[in-house]
Amino acid sequence: MARFGQVLTAMVTPFAADGGLDLDGAQTLARWLVDNGNDALVVAGTTGESATLSHGEQGELIAAVVDAVDVAVIAGAGSNDTRAAVDLTERATAAGATGILQVTPYYNRPSQAGLESHFRAAAAATDLPVMLYDIPARTGRKIATATMLKLAHDVDNIVALKDAGGDPAETARFVAEAPSGFDVYSGDDRLTLPLLAVGAIGVVGVATHWAAVEMGQMIEAFRGGDVRSAIERNQALLASFEFEGSDLAPNPIPTKALLKVLGLPGGDCRSPMGPEPDDLADRARQVLAGLGRAV
Numbered sequence: 001m002a003r004f005g006q007v008l009t010a011m012v013t014p015f016a017a018d019g020g021l022d023l024d025g026a027q028t029l030a031r032w033l034v035d036n037g038n039d040a041l042v043v044a045g046t047t048g049e050s051a052t053l054s055h056g057e058q059g060e061l062i063a064a065v066v067d068a069v070d071v072a073v074i075a076g077a078g079s080n081d082t083r084a085a086v087d088l089t090e091r092a093t094a095a096g097a098t099g100i101l102q103v104t105p106y107y108n109r110p111s112q113a114g115l116e117s118h119f120r121a122a123a124a125a126t127d128l129p130v131m132l133y134d135i136p137a138r139t140g141r142k143i144a145t146a147t148m149l150k151l152a153h154d155v156d157n158i159v160a161l162k163d164a165g166g167d168p169a170e171t172a173r174f175v176a177e178a179p180s181g182f183d184v185y186s187g188d189d190r191l192t193l194p195l196l197a198v199g200a201i202g203v204v205g206v207a208t209h210w211a212a213v214e215m216g217q218m219i220e221a222f223r224g225g226d227v228r229s230a231i232e233r234n235q236a237l238l239a240s241f242e243f244e245g246s247d248l249a250p251n252p253i254p255t256k257a258l259l260k261v262l263g264l265p266g267g268d269c270r271s272p273m274g275p276e277p278d279d280l281a282d283r284a285r286q287v288l289a290g291l292g293r294a295v
Contacts, residue, residue: 002183003129003159004072004099005039006202007216009209010047012252012259013061015267021057025265027068032264037212040072041065042162042204044092045101046138047252050076052270055088063095074131078103082118089125099129101162106139112147123155130157135164135187145174152178162187162204168194175199189215190241193234196222207240209255210262211291236291243287249277258284261295 011033014025030041043065044050044058053061062075075092077100079085089100102122104115123130132151136142142165151158163171164187175184175198186192186203196219208215214237222230243258245251253273257280259266268276288295 002201004074004131004183004202006219007038007208007212008040008042008074008185008202008204009033009038009212010042010045010204010206011065012209012255012266013044013048013050013053014265015270017267019270021053021061022265022267023060023064025267026061026064029259029265030065030068033209033212034069034071037216038071038208039202040074040098041069042074042076042101043097044076045133045204046076046103046135047206047255048076049252049270049273050078055084055091058088059091059095062092062097066096066098072098074099074101076101076103077122078105078133080105080108082121085118085122086125089122093126093128097128099131099160100126101131101133103133103135104139104141104143106141109141112144115141115143116147116151119151119158120155123151123158127157129159130155131160131162131183131185132158133162133164133187135162137164137166145170145177148174149177152182159183160185163195163200164188166191168198171195171200172198189237189244193218193222193230196230206244206251206255207237210258210288210293211237211240214291239287239290243283249280250274253277254280254284257281258287261285261288 014022016022066073075097077088077092134143160183184200186195189205189207192203218233256266261284
């Protein structure tokens with residue numbers, strides 16, 4: 001069994017009208033997500049707008065969510081500065097997180113040797129399990145499969161991967177050579193079914209804010225050998241996958257628009273994400289209607 005479960009949501013960070021952190025809202029949303037099909041939560045990741053949070057805010061947010069739910073809370077603690085990643089990891093550990101999410105250092109495009117050193121330093125700053133996060137579209141640097149395999153085999157508490165690398169064939173090679181019990185999660189909702197086919201065990205999703213139950217059903221169907229049903233359930237989620245992010249409304253703007261439609265905390269994104277397009281709430285209602293939800 002996967003240590004964190006199969007369906008995880010990369011939770012948005014709710015903000016108040018003045019742009020401040022809405023900790024009460026974060027707790028309300030976290031409880032709702034757990035009550036609606038999520039096995040665990042990822043807090044202060046990309047979808048949680050970690051790039052706009054201070055280190056102090058990240059610690060407060062993690063502690064609030066940990067206090068609100070009884071499932072695993074994986075805390076985003078990544079940075080393009082190794083010293084900052086170590087500090088954030090220590091803060092997340094002190095705040096009571098269950099695990100740590102470490103994204104590839106972004107913008108400065110380090111070498112593979114630099115990436116390995118960075119991840120080793122961050123993992124050494126905690127005794128919690130660490131999930132690597134490979135998302136080259138955002139970071140500008142792919143973690144090479146050889147680098148990930150070396151870390152997986154050498155560092156005892158690096159135990160999982162959130163894979164948004166966009167290359168299922170390479171994921172298959174990683175799964176084949178990774179240690180027994182190493183967990184690979186899809187980090188791209190649209191590629192969850194293909195990644196399950198090569199050995200992933202679940203998803204760290206965005207559409208799972210509103211479709212965790214449906215995503216869980218798709219995963220269970222596939223794992224139970226009912227591939228036809230898994231394909232059909234995946235097809236029913238395609239509109240959700242398309243909605244969750246675009247050039248006009250990047251992630252997490254659409255999710256926050258949909259949460260407003262549901263009457264849940266979220267608020268607006270912090271700058272520089274930009275304003276919510278005028279038609280986004282109507283599109284959110286269409287997505288929910290397509291899943292049979294009355295709004």
